[in-house]
Amino acid sequence: MQAIVHSTYGISSLALTDQPAPLPRPGEVLVRVAGAGVDRGVWHLVTGRPLLMRLGTGLFQPRNTGVGIEVSGTVEAVGEGVTRFRLDDRVFGVGRSTFAELAVAQEGNLAPAPESIPLADAAALPVSALTALQAVRAAEIGDGAQVLVLGASGGVGTHAVQIAVARGAEVTAVCSTRKAPRVLELGVTRVLDYLGEESAVVAAGPYDAIIDTGGNRPASQLTGLLARGGSAVIVGGEQAGTALLGGFSRQLIAPLVGLVGRRRLVSLVSVTSAADLIELVGLVESGQLRPVVDQRLPLARAGEALNLLASGAVTGKLVLQVD
Ligand SMILES: NC(=O)c1ccc[n+]([C@@H]2O[C@H](COP(=O)([O-])OP(=O)(O)OC[C@H]3O[C@@H](n4cnc5c(N)ncnc54)[C@H](OP(=O)(O)O)[C@@H]3O)[C@@H](O)[C@H]2O)c1
Incomplete structure (x- = not known):
């Protein structure tokens, strides 16, 4: 089978090569890949940045x-003990080495794919939309809530705004002006640019909840935008930080700051969950959630996709x- 591999850190080392097909171990499912989502996590794993991550992924090479x-x-094959899936089932979820024609995933990290969107597009959901769902939940967003989504045009942000709107929230979205029409x-309710529209971001508040997926606002600035009893959930941000920690430094600080005078600051680490994947399917099938797929590219253009x-x-x- 054809698969993207890398032997050193860096996007330029990615190569499309012939590899032996993986075999599903007990509890695993072998998937004939229709789509593989390109998310920031993959960019981190391929580049080995921030450097602290290499403690887990390999110090000098992946x-x-x-x-x-x-x-x-x-589904192409199932390992011993798999009960939820059978040959030819349409599935989506979190797998290993998915930039390939075949990939394995643990049974519990998969769910039946939504029928109302192209199968390849369902690959946009398992990390980005799942993170968005868990962020909306952590922010305790309910009907009528005033919500600020920072990074609303991104992989997580485009899903977070839709899920918040589905929960009945009034959403102020922050991203670059060129992406505003798509986010609207x-x-x-409104889209504001993070360059030059800060006073409008403040004026539209205070917010019952903030989901921060972009930029590098200090924790104090986030809590300053919250109403009493409100919650800010830090998901991530690529735009600052040291080579060692990248944008993760804020997430490390958040639990220390925690509760600030009746305002909550939460650091989110998303966890793959079949139940949450199934909840996403419900949102998609009811028309409340659609992955915003900017482009579909062939496997051979994986490096270009990560650079984009x-x-x-x-x-x-x-x-x-x-395919
Ligand atoms: N905690 C977790 O479990 C978890 C899970 C998934 C992802 N993440 C992290 O969450 C972050 C977002 O992921 P993603 O996939 O959504 O990334 P993405 O697709 O690259 O989106 C990044 C967003 O940030 C916005 N942005 C860029 N510069 C900004 C600035 N100075 N101020 C405010 N917003 C700015 C971008 O807006 P424009 O493009 O319009 O400029 C875009 O909307 C990443 O750091 C990722 O590693 C964390």
Whole structure:
């Protein structure tokens, strides 16, 4: 089978090569890949940045030569003990080395794919939309809430605004002006640019909840925008930080700051959950959530896709289409 591999850190080392097909171990499912989502996590794993991450992924070179996390496709084979899936089922979820024609995933990290969107596009959901769902939940967003989504044009942000709107929230979305028209289509009340519209961001508040997926606002600035009893959830941000920690430094600080005078600051680490994947399917099938797929690219263009993502050129998600 064809698969993207890398033997050293860096996007330029990615290569499309012939590899032996993986075999599903007990509890695993072998998926014939239709789509593989291109998310920031993959960019971090491929580049080995921030450097602290290499403690887990390999100090000098990546331990896992395969690339890719998000996957959608059809079941090709199941390992011993798998009960939820059968041959040819349409599935999506989190797998290993998904930038390939075949990839394995644990049974519990998969769910039946939504029927109302193309199968390849379902690969935009398993990390980005799942993180958005868990952020909306952590922010305790309910009907009528005033919500600020920072990074609303991104992979997580485009899903977060839709889920917040589905919960009945009034959403102020923050992103670059060139991506504002696409974000306005997602049901938000207003879109403001993070360059030059800060006074409008303040004026539209205070907010019952903030979901921060972009930029590097200090924790004190986030809590300053909150109403009493409000919550700010830090998901991530690429735009600052040291080589060692990248944008993760704020997430490390957040639990220390925690509760600030009746305002909550939460650091989110998303966790793959079949129940949450199934909840996402419900939102998609009811028309409340659509992955914003900027482009579908072939496997061979995986490196270009990661460069596009890092350059800020992508609205929503890129998907590698494999067929
Ligand atoms: N905690 C977790 O479990 C978890 C899970 C998934 C992702 N993440 C992290 O969450 C972050 C977002 O991921 P993503 O996939 O959504 O990334 P993405 O697709 O690249 O989106 C980044 C967003 O940030 C916005 N942005 C850029 N510069 C900004 C600034 N100075 N101020 C405010 N916003 C700015 C971008 O707006 P424009 O493009 O319009 O300029 C875009 O909307 C990443 O750091 C990722 O690693 C964390």
